[in-house]
Amino acid sequence: MEGNWGELNQDLLHLISKKLGTFSNLIRFRSVCKQWRIDVEPTDLPARLPWLLQPDPTLFSTDYRVFSVSSKTTSQIKLPINHREFGHMFHKAPSMGFLLVNSFKPKQFLLNPLTETKLHIPFPKGYHRTIYMGPNPNSNSRTIKEGIHLVVLKLEFEKNPINSIMFWQSNNDKITTFRIPLYSGPALPGYYKGKLFVTERLLKKTSVFDMETGAKMNVVIPNPGMHDTFDFFIEAMGDLLGVVLSYFCDGDLCMYKLKVYQLKHTDEFEECTWIELQGIGDRVLFLNTENQGFCLSTSDFKGFRGNCIYYLELVEERNKDAKSSFHRRVLRYNMEDGTKEELLNYVDLNATWFVPSLD
Template sequence: MNSTLVIVPKKKSSRVSWAQLNPDLLRIISKKLCDICSFICFRAVCKRWRAATSLSDPPRQFPCVIDWPKGKGKLDDTLRVYSISSRGTHTFEVPDAHFHGPSDGYMLLYEPYRSAKECQSFLNPLTWIEWLFPLDMPVHIVKPIRLGGNLIRNDGPALLYKDDEHYFLCFWQSEKNDWTEMRVPSINTVALYDHKIFFAELGHQYKRVGVIDETTGVLLSYLPPPKEYFDHRYLIATDDGLLAVEMKDGMTILPSLVKDVTKCQFEVFRLKNYPQNPHWTKLSGIGDLMLFLDQQNGFSLKASDFGGFKGNCIYFITTGRKFLKKGYEHVIGRFDLESNRTERVPAPAWLGLRQWERRAAWFIPTLN
């Protein structure tokens, strides 16, 4: 039998040049990135990738957890940011500064060498943009807060502070292009909704929710709290109204010190018929919303804006009962309102090395 040998020429292998990808495809890929830090690295690949994207149009940032060490004889100039979506840690160095906590995408700084230890500014650790204060305030009485509960309003950071006798709320108003400062009662949580500032006053003498006009600073009225024992509490502005969130009783041995994070549960209330007949209604669910709570603030986002995340949930940061060598254990939990169950969210080991007086917090990096 005669056989014929047929030689088939090899095809030239075509190598894809990643630098030559279509700009439209590059923009689609950039929108799928899980956090802004990855977006910055994406833009640093080459000129073509940088030209296809814009710093003014980054991917939506899922909330991160920010932590900073306690300074013992040295400056605590390192910020560590943990991304839940990518499970990665990013580190930022801010020399010659101490931190006092976040407000939106900014960190409250103070200079340790000034004689009165006065607060200096809010700083964006990604862009180094600073918001300078028009007044000096002692550090130990300042609390950075979040006013824009659902991130619709993101004019700038805000804080609460106290002088010798009174408490004050200080925040930036873009309409005035200036800081607004108003005197407020001793308050535990605050939220800006419908051009009004709602605050919870939960002392031994009063348990009530007050309402202040955003523009004039005039106290408009007081409302009853959502429930008689409204202690572990948050007020959160959303598109659908003002929410009040309460951690159920019996879960802690001290405020913010949790026995078992998987046993933490929450109740959610919505303010109805304000101002004619204001009252609170308990909700069985929050639909597409995700709530984020830490030991300072609370805010909301829509799960449909983030691929792979489920709504009707509450993400929270708390302090565990377990005591480590360098401090108490800090943990992240996720409470599902539909199943009424809580699970522990994976977190890096360093998150559990926090001192009692320093608290991890939710942080949303921004390029603004």
């Protein structure tokens, strides 16, 4: 074909874009030139199913691999961040397309790697671990127009360990900060309906804090079993789910076992209890590392199976010198029959689930 590719008819570009099938193919299509990026609008996008996003060590420092759960294929894209910056990210979806860039630079920011949109966050410098990043959990809207709620934990190492909880809202740029003393070692925090839930793992109980005041509520929720300690809190379509990802060995066979509990509570949380679920319906859970996870519904995202949990399993390999190396693999757990299926046998330790967006 002779002439300028950027001068292709706009209607023809729309027809082509609708035949591309996957979000990653469309991203590469829009990257050909500025005119194609303008003509192919986000309304042309196929379903934005989660990617497993990871740096590609075999290529340049801004090249990444994306694994699609719908097609079970891996493709390559370029992002405006290098591998070192990516390694310092801790994000939790549904994030409406944003990653939390938490480098050692003085400023942290939310970055949409596909549009290069940045939202700077006035957090103090330090290590921040994401508890929640997404839309207002009290709103029915799942769009960025309602603003992003970001709740992070900042570790402070003093004589008595203290957690600083910081809560930021993009629509008013307000930060609320309060502290939670830890008397019994590591804790798992979760954010749900304006409340912070903190499970002290050694005591196997969950305390509740009011996010507006930082005050501890007169509520203590015992863990559902002597041997079950929560590894994830996930806000899931109006419910709070606690996920137990236990690791056990039976002879030479070692594996993970998954349990899911739902918090049953009164309107003001005066009474709360955990109920084990035998299934999660049309919901799908995605478990990241760093005790992070998120939930999607097959009614909103067609093309993948409900009642399943996608997670990253740590794999240790030993060489001839008995030295260990580690990587992860992607597994899908079917809650209906308790079976699991391997989807990808080798991913980088820094791999993370990510819901792409061009909005």
